[in-house]
Amino acid sequence: MSGIPKDYITASKRFCAEAGMDSKVIPAPAVVMTEEELEAKRKEYDEILSVVQFFGNKVLHSLKGTPLLLSVADEKGFILRMMGDETIRSMVNELGIRPGVQFTEEAMGTNVVSLSLMHSGHPIELIGPDHYHEYLHTSACYAVAFRYTDNNNLLGSVSIMTAIEFKNPLMITMLTTTIDSIERELLLRKQNRKLNIMNQIMLQNTRNGIIITDKEGVITDFNQFAQELTGLTIEETVDKPVLLLDPMGGFIHSVIEEGKQYEDIQIEFGSRDGSRHKNVCLFDAFPIYDEFRRIIGAFGQFRNITDRYEAEERYNYLANHDDLTDIPNRRYYKMKLHSMIEQAKMGLHPYQIAVIYLDLDRFKLVNDTLGHTNGDMLLKLVVDRLKSLLAPGDIIARMGGDEFMFMLPGILSVEEVTRRVEDILKLFHQPFNMNGYEFHITASIGIAMYPDDGLDIEMLMIHADTAMYKAKERGKNQSLLYSADMQTRSHEKIRMETSLRRALENNEFVLYYQPQIDIRTGRVNGVEALVRWQHPERGIVSPYEFIPLAEETGLIIPLDQWVLRTACHQNKRWQDMGLAPLRIAVNLSSQQFAKDSLVDIVRNFLEESGLEAKYLELEITETMTMDVEHTIPTLEKLHALGVQISIDDFGTGYSSLNYLKKFSIDRLKIDQSFVRDIMFDAHDSDIVGTIIAMAHGMGLEVIAEGVEDAGQLQFLRKQQCNEVQGYYYSKPIPADEFEAKYEHLQLLAKNNG
Numbered sequence: 001m002s003g004i005p006k007d008y009i010t011a012s013k014r015f016c017a018e019a020g021m022d023s024k025v026i027p028a029p030a031v032v033m034t035e036e037e038l039e040a041k042r043k044e045y046d047e048i049l050s051v052v053q054f055f056g057n058k059v060l061h062s063l064k065g066t067p068l069l070l071s072v073a074d075e076k077g078f079i080l081r082m083m084g085d086e087t088i089r090s091m092v093n094e095l096g097i098r099p100g101v102q103f104t105e106e107a108m109g110t111n112v113v114s115l116s117l118m119h120s121g122h123p124i125e126l127i128g129p130d131h132y133h134e135y136l137h138t139s140a141c142y143a144v145a146f147r148y149t150d151n152n153n154l155l156g157s158v159s160i161m162t163a164i165e166f167k168n169p170l171m172i173t174m175l176t177t178t179i180d181s182i183e184r185e186l187l188l189r190k191q192n193r194k195l196n197i198m199n200q201i202m203l204q205n206t207r208n209g210i211i212i213t214d215k216e217g218v219i220t221d222f223n224q225f226a227q228e229l230t231g232l233t234i235e236e237t238v239d240k241p242v243l244l245l246d247p248m249g250g251f252i253h254s255v256i257e258e259g260k261q262y263e264d265i266q267i268e269f270g271s272r273d274g275s276r277h278k279n280v281c282l283f284d285a286f287p288i289y290d291e292f293r294r295i296i297g298a299f300g301q302f303r304n305i306t307d308r309y310e311a312e313e314r315y316n317y318l319a320n321h322d323d324l325t326d327i328p329n330r331r332y333y334k335m336k337l338h339s340m341i342e343q344a345k346m347g348l349h350p351y352q353i354a355v356i357y358l359d360l361d362r363f364k365l366v367n368d369t370l371g372h373t374n375g376d377m378l379l380k381l382v383v384d385r386l387k388s389l390l391a392p393g394d395i396i397a398r399m400g401g402d403e404f405m406f407m408l409p410g411i412l413s414v415e416e417v418t419r420r421v422e423d424i425l426k427l428f429h430q431p432f433n434m435n436g437y438e439f440h441i442t443a444s445i446g447i448a449m450y451p452d453d454g455l456d457i458e459m460l461m462i463h464a465d466t467a468m469y470k471a472k473e474r475g476k477n478q479s480l481l482y483s484a485d486m487q488t489r490s491h492e493k494i495r496m497e498t499s500l501r502r503a504l505e506n507n508e509f510v511l512y513y514q515p516q517i518d519i520r521t522g523r524v525n526g527v528e529a530l531v532r533w534q535h536p537e538r539g540i541v542s543p544y545e546f547i548p549l550a551e552e553t554g555l556i557i558p559l560d561q562w563v564l565r566t567a568c569h570q571n572k573r574w575q576d577m578g579l580a581p582l583r584i585a586v587n588l589s590s591q592q593f594a595k596d597s598l599v600d601i602v603r604n605f606l607e608e609s610g611l612e613a614k615y616l617e618l619e620i621t622e623t624m625t626m627d628v629e630h631t632i633p634t635l636e637k638l639h640a641l642g643v644q645i646s647i648d649d650f651g652t653g654y655s656s657l658n659y660l661k662k663f664s665i666d667r668l669k670i671d672q673s674f675v676r677d678i679m680f681d682a683h684d685s686d687i688v689g690t691i692i693a694m695a696h697g698m699g700l701e702v703i704a705e706g707v708e709d710a711g712q713l714q715f716l717r718k719q720q721c722n723e724v725q726g727y728y729y730s731k732p733i734p735a736d737e738f739e740a741k742y743e744h745l746q747l748l749a750k751n752n753g
Contacts, residue, residue, distance in 0.1 A: 029108060329399075467482040572609045599634065678716075
């Protein structure tokens with residue numbers, strides 16, 4: 001700080017004279033705080049006064065032997081504290097100057113307190129006659145204002161008073177230096193206070209468990225939430241090596257040693273009370289650097305996802321297990337078979353895989369004669385016996401009704417699988433006891449072997465099914481291995497493939513459209529484009545007949561592109577006709593989705609048709625997302641175009657929900673197989689409710705397919721499903737019929753709104 005021109009003294013004394021002050025009369029302060037007010041102000045300034053007193057004592061000590069009175073005033077000039085020489089203190093007290101008095105120029109004349117506040121940032125000194133009032137002409141006074149330097153907020157001033165014979169220009173220098181120290185200390189305390197507040201907010205008020213270590217890997221902080229999640233105490237963790245902290249310690253140690261970073265690592269904490277309950281968390285760990293980018297510690301945090309994990313586990317179990325028998329269902333079976341085939345293709349095991357199709361003989365007779373309740377009981381008894389023959393790695397699944405499939409992955413020879421199937425058939429030699437009645441039933445079994453009888457799931461299952469029906473034709477209660485001469489539809493399949501190629505050349509395909517309805521308003525939000533084959537002889541052919549063949553022959557790719565291009569042009573045509581813009585959904589095949597050129601194809605069709613990208617939705621299935629390395633960047637690029645993405649037939653595949661949340665998708669479509677029985681099948685209603693809740697938790701919309709009656713609609717509305725499609729509103733219809741249907745549905749929605 002530097003001094004200011006002495007004309008501030010002249011200006012102040014002129015002000016006092018013009019105000020009519022008598023320089024010979026000792027002025028009386030205009031405002032004096034009560035004891036209560038002074039005490040309250042001191043409490044408010046408690047930290048400031050403690051800092052000033054600390055450095056003020058240093059000044060008094062360094063000038064020991066010189067009678068000094070050091071005073072602290074607030075930003076309005078009220079004296080809050082005096083310290084130093086008792087003689088000077090007694091003298092000024094007799095003159096009415098004591099803590100609680102306000103120093104202003106108007107009331108107290110020319111004085112260092114008010115001048116330092118008026119000219120904050122500059123040191124003030126008044127020596128003898130520099131004061132306006134004569135009673136101060138025998139004194140030398142010095143003052144410097146102080147403030148919070150981070151926001152320039154004025155806090156007050158510190159002044160020194162001594163007899164004129166002890167005047168010394170070094171006093172103002174010393175006082176200026178002291179003020180610098182006071183301001184630095186106050187700023188440091190303020191910053192520490194902010195850091196402490198942030199530390200409390202971060203460590204104690206977050207819902208995350210937090211661990212902080214020093215550069216040696218010793219735990220320095222372990223917040224309350226971390227203690228609750230792990231069951232560990234402060235005493236068991238703080239000041240202990242982080243490597244001892246399982247399961248996070250190894251991650252945090254590598255952060256310190258190698259500068260690694262970890263995000264979304266799933267970890268589990270077992271219960272310390274011996275129960276089976278566990279906490280599941282997502283864990284992150286990062287290095288902490290100093291200003292020179294040197295690692296000085298590590299920061300780890302973990303957030304509890306137990307509820308979500310358990311919901312996913314429950315969903316996965318419900319979606320992959322049969323509700324009646326509690327064994328795997330068709331979805332789970334296909335997933336496992338696919339995985340086993342992929343391993344075999346990569347040479348991970350040298351064995352054959354046996355796919356076995358088992359169907360109970362005359363089971364319909366059981367239901368017709370004993371009722372469905374007894375039929376269900378029989379199925380459970382059958383499953384109990386079948387499970388008794390499973391070896392490690394074997395799978396049994398209920399495919400539906402009275403049909404079951406085995407997968408035996410470790411078969412060394414055909415003779416081995418034949419022996420095992422004979423053991424299965426022997427299980428039916430003994431009768432089943434139901435409510436005191438004995439009931440005999442037999443089974444027919446078909447067997448297909450990988451790789452001899454098929455290289456993919458569908459072919460193996462078809463061939464096992466074919467062999468099973470041949471066993472039934474031969475008298476039931478027996479098993480047959482698949483052989484090529486059982487394939488009675490081979491010639492038909494060849495003819496169908498030829499016709500399919502011709503259909504693409506002759507443009508025999510048409511699109512049908514099914515509206516997607518906003519469940520709250522009843523308005524049409526979108527439409528799904530569904531391909532049909534207008535066969536010149538057979539008429540409309542269902543996609544269930546030709547899509548699998550198109551996929552098998554590779555014709556699905558040109559068919560996919562025809563559907564995509566036609567749908568874009570049709571939607572733009574509707575907009576040009578005056579229909580309110582809506583999105584159009586197009587199904588992608590796995591082969592089309594796998595192509596690197598997909599994004600360019602979509603972009604070209606949008607540009608060609610003039611359709612805005614936001615009005616196009618591409619539907620993919622869960623199984624298509626299994627190749628995460630391809631899925632994530634492809635979906636991100638499509639989303640960047642503005643195209644919307646949905647997961648079709650959700651619940652029938654086996655995608656990981658942990659990956660699903662990373663995909664750039666907008667909505668899930670619940671498969672109609674779940675919707676069909678939601679009104680009387682608690683298993684399906686639970687699955688639907690779980691899917692909707694989880695989707696909304698991930699910020700996704702949900703469409704339910706296959707809605708056919710008001711009861712289903714009401715259930716889905718109660719579950720807060722976003723949209724529905726199905727025969728309740730409209731079956732898939734040609735474009736011209738859709739236009740009329742659209743106007744009708746919009747009018748209904750408006751009238752009901």
